[in-house]
Amino acid sequence: MVLKNKCKNVAVSMWRKNMLVLSTSRSLNTLAPSFHDNRILKSPTLVSLDFPDVWTCSTANSNQPTPVPKRASEHTAKVIDGKQIAEDIISAVAVQVQRMKKTIGEVPGLGVILVGERKDSQIYVHNKMKACEEAGIKFSLTEFSDKCTDEEVCNAIMRFNSDPSFHGILVQLPLPQNLNEEKVLNVLKLEKDVDGFHPMNMGNLAMRGREPLFIPCTPKGCVELLIRSGVEIMGKKAVVIGRSNIVGLPVSLLLQRHHATVSIINELTSNPEEITREADILVSAVGVPNLVRGSWLKPGAVVVDVGTHPIEDTSCEQGYRLIGDVCYEEALRVASSITPVPGGVGPMTVAMLLYNTLESARRKYNFI
């Protein structure tokens, strides 16, 4: 009960914080835009339907305890050690970088653009820099204040585009709201898009028989964790919570390429727990701490938790600790395997970025 309440309290406060009244949006399907008198279709434009993810949950305000499915009382899920797996991958990348250097006198290069003062973005960029150093990948950071213009950021991207010593370019997201993310990312040369966020990469990831130049790092990291943990994906039921361009969408596409039967839960899904309870593999990438309770899981499911949320905790040295989308302590008693937060998906994102940068350089130099 103590664990359950701890999970519930954090989740409820976040839900309340995010809560918006969505009921009025429900009639959007039947709205007739006024700008088109000569309108032929009843379908509204796509953009008009595009409102931000606001997660609510029918169980959020419930005082009912959520019963965790019974397994043997001593059962504890296997914890998937993302940190160790990421280190293994970074070491293997380092070996290949050395081989490239010795053989053709070149190393992969990564150009990063950071705009603004977001603490989390600064930490992520710092981690990427450290990992590049470790692997022998050239790293260059261009920083801007959050008052900069689209043009300044685009110019920085174009410098990396035309510099042959950089094989990967990364714009740390999210950008400050005054910048136009689409416009900025469109400048990025497709063959250096190591984050894989270009629509052309996304389309090629989605389409059968096509192959993207790069697969987005976090989704690729999730799937690599599954494969290295011996989890069979093909033919399994996978449920993805969240549909962001960065994680939810590409992880659902990638799991489909691995022949899973995929369901995607969004913020308007009623009773999401009924769907998650059918999942052999559950990926949560929704940004609500402790959304996924033990009772949401099928016994023996594999859980990949992409959420990372700092919550106040005076017992920790920094005054906070990180938790995920999944109520970890409850999930441990139900799942067969689970990725922890921190130390699960996070380090894999960095490892995959290095891998994509190496692959880009290999492709350019035709170095196998």
Add this chain to the structure above:
Amino acid sequence: MVLKNKCKNVAVSMWRKNMLVLSTSRSLNTLAPSFHDNRILKSPTLVSLDFPDVWTCSTANSNQPTPVPKRASEHTAKVIDGKQIAEDIISAVAVQVQRMKKTIGEVPGLGVILVGERKDSQIYVHNKMKACEEAGIKFSLTEFSDKCTDEEVCNAIMRFNSDPSFHGILVQLPLPQNLNEEKVLNVLKLEKDVDGFHPMNMGNLAMRGREPLFIPCTPKGCVELLIRSGVEIMGKKAVVIGRSNIVGLPVSLLLQRHHATVSIINELTSNPEEITREADILVSAVGVPNLVRGSWLKPGAVVVDVGTHPIEDTSCEQGYRLIGDVCYEEALRVASSITPVPGGVGPMTVAMLLYNTLESARRKYNFI
């Protein structure tokens, strides 16, 4: 029972025809490709995992009768009249074409390329030509024998690309196997890709906050049928059977943009009927006649049947009749609405092609 057996026999013969032993493919996830000694990731390349859709079904060879959920014995689903809706749309397109002609002296133009002698492709192209004539859209057909080269087809596309009187170009698929579909379609100018199959269009359809220049015609037609029939999509559970680039994939992406909770069933899904029974909206685009039985449906579901299969029927004038993926007679007794075959989705595909061509011309001339 007569209906049930009729449905089952057709389905079983098709399954048997398509049946391949897939059990050996199941180990693909763990295969280490031999071409990469310095391999870092356990993930296989994406292409290696890409085998063709081969639909089997656990219930295919069962002699068990499939019980149809009970509704009031007189219940019959509303039949969604795709033919009438498509005619309404084509008439509305025609009005706009006339207005464009009067106002700026231009009409939309569609260039079509047909390769080979496939009877079905010839019929589809003929229907498109007739509809263009009806709507006042300029139509030009370039035909090749199935012995032609990629280069010849690409040259024809490039002629349409550079001709300003053509606003849409369509390569009738499938192409003969000796042609490289990806190479050919890549030549097509993005702003004339009225079929919406370019990866850039698909990526923009998939990504939130982006908007594709064109939405593929059949998926757009399916969603337009739903909206015109007063079916709410937002917040509903939608299940898509099939994941082709032409229908399954884009319809699943489009339903997500309309905020449905979407599950995609593929040929490796075990017990697909358990998933379809949860669907408020079911779209079947799989190419197996009568795959979807009445027992696969939730009472009151809305069923969109994209399949079109000619089956021998000596009682018909032509010696054959068309049926869909859904066992229509059984579904009529369970669903709340259903699209018939023929006369459901098929005519909508043509109407949406005309709509996309008109939109392309409007965009070019900035004609609102």
